[in-house]
Amino acid sequence: MERERAVSDSQLSFSFDQSEPLSESDVAELLSAWQQAQWLRPLDCSFAQLIVELEKEQGRGVEPLVLLLAALTSYQVGRGHVCIDLAALVNDSRQALALSPDEERSWQTLETQTLPQHALAHLSLNDCLEALQRSVAVSDGSEVTPLVLQGQRLYLRRLWRYEQTIAANIAARLSARAELLSADSEQAVTLSQALAQLFEFHSATDYQKLACALAARSRFAVITGGPGTGKTTTVVKLLAALQALAAVHRGQPYRIRLAAPTGKAAARLNESIAAAVGKLPLSLLPGPPARNDIPTQVTTVHRLLGSRPNSRHFRHHSGHPLPLDILVVDEASMVDVDLMAALLDALPDTAQLILLGDKDQLASVDAGAVLGELCARATEGHYTHETASWLQQVCQQPVPASLRDDSGRALDQVVAMLRVSYRFQQDSGIRELAQAVNERALTEPLLTACRNSDFADVCWLHTENSDAALQQLALHAVDGSAARFANVGRGRVLHDQPLPPPCGYRHYLQQIKDCSLTEKCAEPLWQQWAAGVLEAFSEFQILCAVRQGPWGVEGVNQLVAEQLRQSNLIERSDGWYPGRPVLVTANDYNLGLMNGDIGITLRVPLGRTPDGGIEWVLRVAFPAAQDRSAKETAAKETAAKETAVNEDVAQRSAGQSQRVRWVSPSRLQQLETVFAMTVHKSQGSEFNHTCLVLPDRMSPVLTKELLYTGITRAKNWFSFLTPNEALLPDIAQQAVTRVSGLREGLEQQQVVDDKSNCWKKRWLKEAIDATSNELKPRPGSQGEGA
Numbered sequence: 087m088e089r090e091r092a093v094s095d096s097q098l099s100f101s102f103d104q105s106e107p108l109s110e111s112d113v114a115e116l117l118s119a120w121q122q123a124q125w126l127r128p129l130d131c132s133f134a135q136l137i138v139e140l141e142k143e144q145g146r147g148v149e150p151l152v153l154l155l156a157a158l159t160s161y162q163v164g165r166g167h168v169c170i171d172l173a174a175l176v177n178d179s180r181q182a183l184a185l186s187p188d189e190e191r192s193w194q195t196l197e198t199q200t201l202p203q204h205a206l207a208h209l210s211l212n213d214c215l216e217a218l219q220r221s222v223a224v225s226d227g228s229e230v231t232p233l234v235l236q237g238q239r240l241y242l243r244r245l246w247r248y249e250q251t252i253a254a255n256i257a258a259r260l261s262a263r264a265e266l267l268s269a270d271s272e273q274a275v276t277l278s279q280a281l282a283q284l285f286e287f288h289s290a291t292d293y294q295k296l297a298c299a300l301a302a303r304s305r306f307a308v309i310t311g312g313p314g315t316g317k318t319t320t321v322v323k324l325l326a327a328l329q330a331l332a333a334v335h336r337g338q339p340y341r342i343r344l345a346a347p348t349g350k351a352a353a354r355l356n357e358s359i360a361a362a363v364g365k366l367p368l369s370l371l372p373g374p375p376a377r378n379d380i381p382t383q384v385t386t387v388h389r390l391l392g393s394r395p396n397s398r399h400f401r402h403h404s405g406h407p408l409p410l411d412i413l414v415v416d417e418a419s420m421v422d423v424d425l426m427a428a429l430l431d432a433l434p435d436t437a438q439l440i441l442l443g444d445k446d447q448l449a450s451v452d453a454g455a456v457l458g459e460l461c462a463r464a465t466e467g468h469y470t471h472e473t474a475s476w477l478q479q480v481c482q483q484p485v486p487a488s489l490r491d492d493s494g495r496a497l498d499q500v501v502a503m504l505r506v507s508y509r510f511q512q513d514s515g516i517r518e519l520a521q522a523v524n525e526r527a528l529t530e531p532l533l534t535a536c537r538n539s540d541f542a543d544v545c546w547l548h549t550e551n552s553d554a555a556l557q558q559l560a561l562h563a564v565d566g567s568a569a570r571f572a573n574v575g576r577g578r579v580l581h582d583q584p585l586p587p588p589c590g591y592r593h594y595l596q597q598i599k600d601c602s603l604t605e606k607c608a609e610p611l612w613q614q615w616a617a618g619v620l621e622a623f624s625e626f627q628i629l630c631a632v633r634q635g636p637w638g639v640e641g642v643n644q645l646v647a648e649q650l651r652q653s654n655l656i657e658r659s660d661g662w663y664p665g666r667p668v669l670v671t672a673n674d675y676n677l678g679l680m681n682g683d684i685g686i687t688l689r690v691p692l693g694r695t696p697d698g699g700i701e702w703v704l705r706v707a708f709p710a711a712q713d714r715s716a717k718e719t720a721a722k723e724t725a726a727k728e729t730a731v732n733e734d735v736a737q738r739s740a741g742q743s744q745r746v747r748w749v750s751p752s753r754l755q756q757l758e759t760v761f762a763m764t765v766h767k768s769q770g771s772e773f774n775h776t777c778l779v780l781p782d783r784m785s786p787v788l789t790k791e792l793l794y795t796g797i798t799r800a801k802n803w804f805s806f807l808t809p810n811e812a813l814l815p816d817i818a819q820q821a822v823t824r825v826s827g828l829r830e831g832l833e834q835q836q837v838v839d840d841k842s843n844c845w846k847k848r849w850l851k852e853a854i855d856a857t858s859n860e861l862k863p864r865p866g867s868q869g870e871g872a
C-alpha cells in the first residue's frame with residue numbers, strides 16, 4: 087500500500103531506559119510519537135487502546151508489549167500484510183514501520199529513540215510470545231479475542247478468520263474429481279477427445295492444453311500467465327470441454343458464471359471472451375455442447391456475491407450459496423483475503439472454482455496476496471509422476487521433465503502456468519522489459535536499446551533535467567509522441583491486423599470537439615457518440631507510481647490539464663469541464679458505480695428547463711454496466727426518478743439497451759481527475775498506449791511488481807519517463823512481500839497419500855464449520871479492529 091507522509095518538525099521525541107522493559111507509559115508515549123509523525127494511523131493507536139480497555143475490564147494488568155504489537159499488527163494490515171511475523175520483526179525492527187530512507191533521515195537529526203530500530207532494539211521473541219500468551223486479548227483462535235497468535239504470527243482476528251476459511255476451503259477442493267481420477271475413465275476419455283478437437287496438434291509442449299486438462303480435473307484450479315499468454319483463450323476452451331463432458335455424461339449443462347474483481351476488468355474480459363467463444367469448433371466436440379451454454383457475460387465479484395450498501399456482508403454465503411456449478415474469476419491477483427474468503431464461503435461444496443491471473447502483478451490493494459501465494463511454485467511446476475502420466479494420457483503429450491517433481495504438493499497439482507505470449511512479437515520491447523523486470527535482469531544493454539529506440543514499441547522519455555522532463559511529459563500527454571517511435575508508430579501489424587498508432591489525449595478530446603450532433607438528435611445517438619469517446623479515452627493512459635509530488639498522480643494531473651488547456655483542447659484545467667475524465671474512488675451503490683469506474687464529462691442537451699425546454703448540461707458518461715438484471719435496472723431507474731428528476735437517467739424507458747449511463751457531476755461524491763492514475767488503480771486494465779512515470783527518489787512503493795504491472799498495462803506502445811534512471815536497478819531488486827500464513831495453513835491441512843494419491847485433510851470439517859459460522863451475516867455485527 088502506498089504511503090507518503092509529510093514528516094513535520096513537531097516536538098516529537100521519545101526516550102526510555104533501555105535496561106528496563108518497556109512500561110505501559112513508555113508504549114503510550116512511543117505510539118503517540120509515531121502517530122504524531124504520521125508513521126502510525128490513528129486507527130492503529132485506537133486499536134491498541136481497545137486492548138488496554140479490554141485488559142482493564144477483565145481486571146488484568148496491561149501488557150505493554152501487547153499494546154505495541156497490537157498497534158503494529160493493525161498498521162501492517164493497513165499495508166497489505168495479513169499478519170505480522172514476530173521473529174522477523176525482532177530480527178529486523180526497522181521493518182516494524184518500514185520507513186523510507188527519507189523518513190528515517192529526517193528524524194535521525196533529532197536526539198530521539200523514536201525510530202523503531204532504536205525503540206525496539208532490545209525486544210526478544212520470547213518476551214513477545216510470553217506477553218501475548220498472558221494477555222486476555224490474545225488466543226490461538228479457539229476463543230473470540232481481538233488478536234490471534236499462531237506460532238510466531240500475530241493476526242487481527244478478522245484476518246486470521248479469512249485466512250482459515252481460504253485454506254480450509256481450498257484444501258477441501260484439492261483432490262481430483264472422482265470421475266476423472268483415472269485417465270482410463272469414460273469421462274477422462276471424453277475430456278481427451280474434446281481437448282484433441284480444441285487444440286491443434288503441436289510437437290512443442292502446448293501449455294494451454296495442459297492447463298485445460300489440469301483445471302478440468304479438480305474442483306479448484308489456478309491458471310496463471312503473463313500478458314497475452316492465452317488465459318482467456320484457455321479458459322474458454324476449458325469451459326467448452328467441461329460442457330462437452332456435461333453433454334455426454336451429465337444430461338444437463340453446467341451452470342457457469344464468470345467474474346472479475348472490478349467493473350473495468352469485467353468489461354475487458356466481456357470483450358475478449360465473446361470473441362473467443364465465437365471461434366470454438368463446438369460441433370466437433372463430443373456431445374456436442376450448445377454455444378449458449380458457454381457464458382460470455384462477466385460480472386464483478388461483488389455483484390455476483392450480492393453486495394449490500396454499508397455492509398461487508400454479502401447476500402450469498404454458506405447458508406445461501408451461489409446457484410452455480412463452475413465459477414471462473416479473472417484478474418484474481420486483485421482479490422484480497424477478505425473477498426476471497428467471502429467468495430469461497432459462498433461457493434457450493436460441489437462447485438468448481440478456476441482462478442485466472444498473472445502471479446507477477448502487484449498484489450491486491452487490501453490485505454493478502456492470495457494468487458501470488460498459490461502460485462509461488464508455479465514456475466517449476468512440481469507435478470508428481472501420477473499427475474504427469476494422467477496429463478500425458480489425456481493430452482497426448484508429455485509433461486516436460488523440468489516440471490516434474492515426485493515430492494510435489496497437492497496444491498502444485500492444480501496450478502498451471504502459461505509460458506508463451508501470443509500478444510507480443512519476439513522483438514517486442516514491452517515483452518523484453520517486462521521479462522527483465524520479473525527476472526531482476528534489467529541490464530544496461532537492454533536500457534540502452536530502449537533509450538536508442540531500438541524497439542518498435544518502446545519510447546524512452548528520459549532526461550536528467552526535471553523541468554525539461556515535466557515539459558516533455560506534458561507534450562507527450564497531448565499527442566503521445568508518435569514521432570519518437572520507429573516509423574512514426576505506423577505500419578505495425580499483429581496477427582495480420584494493423585495496430586492502431588500510439589496516441590495521447592488529443593485523440594479523444596478531438597472527438598469531443600468534432601461532435602456534429604445537435605439538440606435535435608435523439609438520445610441514442612448521444613449514447614453512441616459518448617461510447618465512442620469513452621473508447622477513444624481508453625487508448626492512452628499515464629500511470630504514476632506515487633500519488634503526491636510533481637511525479638505523482640496529483641502533480642501530473644494538474645500538469646496535463648494545464649497543457650491541454652493551453653492546447654485549446656479543454657476550456658479550463660480545474661472544476662468541471664467537457665472532456666474531464668474522472669475516476670470513481672469509492673463504491674456508490676445508489677448510483678451503481680464502483681471504485682475504479684471511469685467516466686468522461688460531456689456537454690449534452692439532456693437537461694430540461696422548468697418549462698420543458700432543452701437545456702445543455704454537463705453529464706458524466708460511464709460505460710453501462712452490462713450485467714445488471716432488468717429488475718435491478720428498473721429499481722435503479724425508479725430510484726433515479728425519485729432523486730434526480732432532471733436527469734436523463736430518469737427519462738430512459740425501462741429495458742432500453744444502454745451503452746452509457748449519464749450522471750450529473752453534482753451527484754458524484756468521491757472521484758478524481760484521471761489524466762494520470764496510479765499503477766495500483768490500473769490493475770485489470772490495458773491500454774493501446776501506456777506512459778509510465780516514476781518519481782525522482784526511492785520509495786517503499788517502488789517495487790519490481792509495480793514496474794512489471796505498469797509495463798504490462800501497455801498492449802502495443804509503451805512510453806517511459808523517469809527523472810532518475812539510477813533508481814531502476816534498485817526498484818527491480820525491491821519486491822513486494824506480504825506476510826501471511828496461507829501457504830503454511832494449506833500445507834498443514836493436506837497430507838499427500840502416495841499410494842492412492844488422494845489428499846486427506848486434517849481438521850478440515852472443524853475448520854470450515856468454525857470459520858464459516860463466523861462469516862455468516864449477523865444483523866448489526868461489526869468487524870473488529872482495523
Ligand SMILES: Nc1ncnc2c1ncn2[C@@H]1O[C@H](COP(=O)(O)OP(=O)(O)OP(=O)(O)O)[C@@H](O)[C@H]1O
Pocket residue numbers: 294311312313314315316317318319320358508509581772
Ligand atoms: N495458442 C494460440 N495460438 C495463437 N494465438 C493465440 C493462442 N492463444 C492465444 N492467442 C492469441 O493471443 C492473444 C491473447 O490471448 P488471450 O486474450 O487469451 O490472452 P490473455 O492471457 O487472456 O491476455 P491478457 O493479458 O489480456 O489477460 C489473442 O489475440 C489470442 O487470440
